[in-house]
Amino acid sequence: MSIATGTAPRHVLIAGAGIGGLTLACALRRAGHTFTVFERADALRWVGAGIIVQMNAAVALRRIGLDTAVASAGASPTDSAILKPSGAAITRLPIQKLQRELGAPMTCLHRARLQGVLLEHAGAEYVRLGLAATGFRDDGDGVTVTLSDGSTVKGDALVGADGLRSAVRSGLLGDAPLRYSGYTSWRGISPEVPSVRPGCVSETWGRGARFGVVPIGFGQVYWYATLNAPPGGQDAPGTTRVRLQEVFRGWHAPISDLLAATPDDAIVRTDIHDRPPVQRWSHGRVTLLGDAAHPMTPNLGQGGCQAIEDAVVLAECLSTDADVARALVTYEQRRRERANQIVLRSWRLGQMAQMESPTGRFLRDALFRLVPSGLAARGVKDLVRSAA
Numbered sequence: 001m002s003i004a005t006g007t008a009p010r011h012v013l014i015a016g017a018g019i020g021g022l023t024l025a026c027a028l029r030r031a032g033h034t035f036t037v038f039e040r041a042d043a044l045r046w047v048g049a050g051i052i053v054q055m056n057a058a059v060a061l062r063r064i065g066l067d068t069a070v071a072s073a074g075a076s077p078t079d080s081a082i083l084k085p086s087g088a089a090i091t092r093l094p095i096q097k098l099q100r101e102l103g104a105p106m107t108c109l110h111r112a113r114l115q116g117v118l119l120e121h122a123g124a125e126y127v128r129l130g131l132a133a134t135g136f137r138d139d140g141d142g143v144t145v146t147l148s149d150g151s152t153v154k155g156d157a158l159v160g161a162d163g164l165r166s167a168v169r170s171g172l173l174g175d176a177p178l179r180y181s182g183y184t185s186w187r188g189i190s191p192e193v194p195s196v197r198p199g200c201v202s203e204t205w206g207r208g209a210r211f212g213v214v215p216i217g218f219g220q221v222y223w224y225a226t227l228n229a230p231p232g233g234q235d236a237p238g239t240t241r242v243r244l245q246e247v248f249r250g251w252h253a254p255i256s257d258l259l260a261a262t263p264d265d266a267i268v269r270t271d272i273h274d275r276p277p278v279q280r281w282s283h284g285r286v287t288l289l290g291d292a293a294h295p296m297t298p299n300l301g302q303g304g305c306q307a308i309e310d311a312v313v314l315a316e317c318l319s320t321d322a323d324v325a326r327a328l329v330t331y332e333q334r335r336r337e338r339a340n341q342i343v344l345r346s347w348r349l350g351q352m353a354q355m356e357s358p359t360g361r362f363l364r365d366a367l368f369r370l371v372p373s374g375l376a377a378r379g380v381k382d383l384v385r386s387a388a
């Protein structure tokens with residue numbers, strides 16, 4: 001379903017050309033609005049990692065005509081599994097069957113391919129690089145954003161799609177510290193190695209550590225690793241792979257092979273943070289989306305997916321309400337509870353998955369093993385159906 005424009009075209013200022021900002025640009029363009037995206041970075045360098053665009057995000061992308069383009073930029077898995085370091089399954093989910101039942105694809109892809117698709121449909125000419133949003137003023141009849149070069153630009157609405165450390169959020173809600181999860185992460189892209197099981201997305205749970213394997217098509221595999229660690233840690237250049245080989249020594253194939261096949265300097269390390277949910281993220285003509293609004297830990301693979309859902313709903317609201325401020329309130333009301341619930345669920349899952357105590361891990365694994373796969377599948381179905 002495409003967005004029917006029931007209002008005059010708007011000019012929307014978007015801070016941030018990440019997944020959320022670019023999806024919003026695509027949705028606004030399709031609906032006949034104009035927009036300018038301001039991106040702090042002076043070039044769009046996509047992080048060397050993959051991403052899973054889950055079925056609920058595919059449903060949202062379908063509403064702006066991008067589901068097929070995104071699906072063809074990656075690989076669709078057949079099944080997913082949570083494994084023990086030995087390789088034994090704790091639980092499995094039949095993803096191919098679920099995709100058929102729900103009529104929506106799950107796509108595992110390189111972030112560069114996802115953002116390439118979004119940039120192509122948004123129009124690179126509308127993205128102004130090397131300009132950060134540093135402040136804004138809601139003038140009542142419009143909103144004026146101040147940029148890092150000192151210039152100002154006026155539009156009908158300002159959307160902070162500027163990520164975890166959003167400047168627009170600081171201006172709207174004040175500064176509050178991020179919440180550190182207790183674990184850090186590493187991500188990499190490896191060429192396909194023979195020990196990878198085609199079509200299977202897996203996450204292996206050990207003692208305060210996890211390893212994920214995600215085939216992304218085009219002869220590549222995305223992998224990620226987590227480890228309990230104090231915040232702010234850094235790896236000395238050239239030491240990451242050796243360290244990870246040590247942490248995951250003795251774990252099942254293809255973990256060691258994937259690490260060995262990934263250049264050390266292409267591994268990205270990121271401490272995992274979120275923010276406790278808030279009840280308001282819009283004020284007047286200014287709102288937030290994606291990580292700026294509701295940053296979440298990546299345990300449910302939903303941060304980018306929720307940014308996509310936000311973007312599609314926001315464009316719909318701006319297209320159906322003649323009053324911009326009211327449209328932003330409606331957007332927030334449609335999105336808040338769902339996104340905030342996922343923030344909380346992701347946090348809880350992460351705390352469970354990163355457990356160190358042997359008893360806790362034994363009970364956790366038993367619990368996950370005993371949950372019937374039908375029940376786990378129902379959770380996925382609910383998330384997808386409620387996105388429609």
Ligand SMILES: Cc1cc2nc3c(=O)[nH]c(=O)nc-3n(C[C@H](O)[C@H](O)[C@H](O)COP(=O)(O)OP(=O)(O)OC[C@H]3O[C@@H](n4cnc5c(N)ncnc54)[C@H](O)[C@@H]3O)c2cc1C
Nearest residue numbers: 016018019020040052132133162163290291301303304305
């Ligand atoms: C290890 C890991 C794995 C993940 N896996 C998944 C997954 O499988 N599936 C999933 O859906 N999500 C996943 N995520 C989450 C996902 O990456 C984020 O939720 C998503 O990127 C958020 O998109 P965004 O557009 O809100 O923000 P971002 O992608 O952070 O984009 C923000 C953009 O704004 C720019 N910017 C910053 N400040 C300013 C400013 N002041 N002015 C202008 N521009 C600015 C930045 O340069 C950036 O380009 C994962 C995250 C991590 C850390």
